[in-house]
Amino acid sequence: MFEQPELEVAMNAARNAASVLLKYFRQQNQIQFKSEYNLVSEADLQSEKVIVETIRSAFPGHEILGEESATAALDAEYLWTVDPLDGTNNFCHGIEHFAISIAWAEQGETKLGVVYRPLSDEWFVAGKGRGAFHNGVACQTRNFQRLNEALIAVGFYYDREGQMRATLRAIESLFGHNIHGIRRMGTASLDLCMTGTGRLGGYFEFELAPWDYAAGKLFVEEAGGVVTDCTGHLMSSGNSSILASCPDLHAALLQNIKPHFETLVHGA
Ligand code: IPD
Ligand code: CA
Ligand code: CA
Numbered sequence: 001m002f003e004q005p006e007l008e009v010a011m012n013a014a015r016n017a018a019s020v021l022l023k024y025f026r027q028q029n030q031i032q033f034k035s036e037y038n039l040v041s042e043a044d045l046q047s048e049k050v051i052v053e054t055i056r057s058a059f060p061g062h063e064i065l066g067e068e069s070a071t072a073a074l075d076a077e078y079l080w081t082v083d084p085l086d087g088t089n090n091f092c093h094g095i096e097h098f099a100i101s102i103a104w105a106e107q108g109e110t111k112l113g114v115v116y117r118p119l120s121d122e123w124f125v126a127g128k129g130r131g132a133f134h135n136g137v138a139c140q141t142r143n144f145q146r147l148n149e150a151l152i153a154v155g156f157y158y159d160r161e162g163q164m165r166a167t168l169r170a171i172e173s174l175f176g177h178n179i180h181g182i183r184r185m186g187t188a189s190l191d192l193c194m195t196g197t198g199r200l201g202g203y204f205e206f207e208l209a210p211w212d213y214a215a216g217k218l219f220v221e222e223a224g225g226v227v228t229d230c231t232g233h234l235m236s237s238g239n240s241s242i243l244a245s246c247p248d249l250h251a252a253l254l255q256n257i258k259p260h261f262e263t264l265v266h267g268a
Contacts, residue, residue: 009055010080013055041085044067062079074210083102097190098186099190102215112127113219127222134196139196140198143248147249148177148180151180152179152181153195155188155204189216191216196225197223202253204253224247230254
């Protein structure tokens with residue numbers, strides 16, 4: 001792989017967070033609701049606490065943007081973006097598919113991304129200009145040429161109205177091209193990493209927060225994939241739509257997804 005002080009700290013933070021999460025997994029977990037469908041558990045909060053402690057003790061001058069409590073400006077000189085438990089819904093229902101996602105950026109550019117899936121002890125690590133590594137082995141997106149060769153993943157943000165309906169129409173449109181299937185696995189960071197490792201042809205979601213995508217986006221890009229918003233443009237630095245894929249599928253995915261995403265933008 002590669003060596004970098006921030007990588008060591010990110011991996012230590014993820015390991016510490018994983019031991020917290022595994023203590024809570026499948027136990028009576030104190031679930032609270034951020035909104036009607038948006039869960040947060042004691043595990044999310046404790047996991048973020050140990051990640052923040054680990055980063056702060058190594059880099060006291062760096063800013064941390066965490067999903068649960070840590071706040072920072074997105075344009076901070078050195079910024080850590082942290083999702084202490086990506087896949088909370090899976091976690092709270094006893095499903096093993098969840099991860100910890102940690103990214104580090106310097107002057108607005110993501111330089112490092114670490115996603116860790118504790119239940120399979122899988123590490124997804126990317127360094128800007130240094131490649132993407134799955135358990136230490138360099139990886140690349142798979143060279144799918146057509147939609148009818150690939151599995152595609154999707155996510156639903158916390159919306160049960162227009163965004164959800166537009167997402168369902170986009171899925172229907174993709175099925176019209178005989179994709180192998182749609183997966184809604186519930187952990188955005190892992191959807192991105194699975195696109196990077198070539199298990200998936202692509203992944204899209206109509207809204208996502210920086211802690212969901214910061215590390216995984218770099219992973220896809222370093223694995224040779226393409227990541228844009230759902231109109232084909234660069235993602236904005238805050239909440240954004242996302243379309244990530246292997247290079248040759250991006251145009252076809254965009255053609256099927258963009259018109260439905262634009263019904264939201266134009267209110268159709
Ligand atoms: C969620 C997951 C999910 C995605 C949602 C995210 P959380 O993150 O990544 O797959 O569809 O948009 O908010 O709440 O489990 O950290
Ligand atoms: Ca998340
Ligand atoms: Ca989370």
